[in-house]
Amino acid sequence: MIRRTTALLYLIFALFVAACGNGALPFPTPAQHDLVVLTRSGPLSYQASEDNTASGLEHDLIEAFAQELGVGVSYRVVEPGEFETQLRQGDYHLAAAWLSPHNEASLQGSAPIFLTRDVLMQHEASLPLSRPEQLAGQTVHALAGTRQAATLRQLARKIPDLRVVEVATGDILQLLEALGERKVDYVAMDARLEDIANQFVPNLRNTLPLTEEQPIIWQFGPHPNAELAARANAFIERVQHDGTLARIEERYFGHVRRLTQADVVKFLGEIETTLPKFRRFFESAEALTGIDWRLTAAIAYQESHWDPNATSPTNVRGIMMLTEDTADHLGVSNRLNARESIIAGARYLVQLKEALDPEIGEPDRTWLALSAYNLGPGNAGASRRLARELGANPNQWYEMKRILPLLAQRKYYERVKGSRARGGEAVILVENIRSYYDILQRHENPWQPPTAKPRQSDKPAGETPSGKKPRHKGGKKK
Incomplete structure (x- = not known):
């Protein structure tokens, strides 16, 4: 009897593995499994706020997809320098971090969601560049693990003495603030961020496109769940035509072009x-x-x-x-x-x-x-x-x-x-x-009730006496 039970358990396990694929997570269900999403911090992907809620263009899109599936979402937010490693491990349902199709065929992606390109940002007081060849001898910063970092590495093979610095921590706005303070000379970023960035760092300008337009997709990783991929692609097609995507985009881009x-x-x-x-x-x-x-x-x-x-x-x-x-x-x-x-x-x-x-x-x-x-x-x-x-x-x-x-x-x-x-x-x-x-x-920092406000001597390192957020520095250099 024990042998029969054991054999039955092995059979069930084998069928489970076959259904899920090699290393794929099981399809998310309301009763048992959340949708596991690999992401990283950024205005377009995922941002945690002071009240422990989250926002971001892709975050809102993921939430709409999860609602359609009737499941919750478990976000795994990783630092830029760790993202590529985590992407290849595949222990997630999908990666939503403003990604373009990967050059590794083993990483399966979704249908295109948006179109964008990489651009070079510089301080408004610096001389504008009109050709990539003018980057010879220059240093350009980008977040590690991003499409922009890969673009710069490709350019460095063709342009003499182009130095690429991949910043392994922080987010793109911190890097752009360092550019605004002239602590770095050039930053490669996604063109979709330009209007948002100009709200926070107005003394920047984009003078040089680095790539042609490329699609933004979700990655299903090296062990995709076929049913989930099909549902995601159908969802993407629907929201592009029924106004859902346009409404989500409005939340993040609808107001950012008003101020000069x-x-x-x-x-x-x-x-x-x-x-x-x-x-x-x-x-x-x-x-x-x-x-x-x-x-x-x-x-x-x-x-x-x-x-x-x-x-x-x-x-x-x-x-x-x-x-x-x-x-x-x-x-x-x-x-x-x-x-x-x-x-x-x-x-x-x-x-x-x-x-x-x-x-x-x-x-x-x-x-x-x-x-x-x-x-x-x-x-x-x-x-x-x-x-x-x-x-x-x-x-x-x-x-x-x-x-x-x-x-x-x-x-x-x-x-x-x-x-x-x-x-x-x-x-x-x-x-x-x-x-x-x-x-x-x-x-500016959020208000806290007086009983929760720390004494001056107890303020965390880096907080200013006025209660303002400290000016963000650029990320650590590799």
Whole structure:
């Protein structure tokens, strides 16, 4: 009996191995297995935030795929210098780290998701390059394990004395900050990052493409699960045609082209000189409302450039530019009092968010509330009714961006019994606030309750007395 049981167990195991392939993980199932994803930190792939949530273009795409499969996701985030080794080991379902097809035939990839190319970034004060041959004798940095590092290695075989430094830790934004501070001369990066990078390091420019366009794919590794690969390819084809991919792209790229270089430079200067005067009020507003103080600060900068005495021709006043009716509703006695105005503005945003339909998720909920902050609840409600009339989804900012400007046209606002409104200005306001908020999240630390705030002597190494994030350095050189 024991021999028969043992033989049966071996048979089951053999069938299991045959079904999974040589070394492949079993197909993820809701009851037993998560989708195991190999990734690395970066704005396009995966970024962990202070509240232990994650974001990133590919992260959101993976989450949508996992939701379709009905499974959870287990992310394995590795350093750049370790990525190639981990990729070849194959103990994952798929790798999503802004990858192009690998030159090793044993590594199977998905259908193309995006198209991109490698470019050379340099400081705006350096002489522009027009030909790769001009890199002779120069040093170019790239993150280890990336397509850009491989591109540079190929160029180094043809260009005399081209020195390639592969940075094994950190992320691309840290490397670009080192370039902005002129600690390195050139950085190779993905062209898709240029607009995002210019929000944080405005003194850079791209002058030289290093490759032709290449596809971005998911890698299934040396031991792919055939069923999973088929499901992933079908998913990729679907999201490219049903608007899902476009909506995810909008979250990361939809707002990054609004600010000019001069806008970003001025804002970074105001962060240093003006923000410290009001920071405690923004933090007090977060303590009372739960709204991230950096978001409230971004709204205030868009509204008044942090001027507590700002006044518009229509008598909208104060650092948060409150109307008289809104101030009365919120019990504000003096709109020119910065503390009163800031706390009232944060409370108003909470009320606008709570007034939206419960099924609206983040970040759409916040962006839609911000448009109502500008237009007023009445016009915002009219825009949502118009969206339904026109077959658009009123719960998605991606859809509302094209609906809001229509409120300036009589044939549309009369259709929903509304009044003329400058919906296009509301779109610009929201997009600018998103950019300012991104920059503040990069440069300023989140607020912590006083009981959790460390004493000066207990501050972690590298944290500045002001509570600001230290300027990031370039990664370690090999």
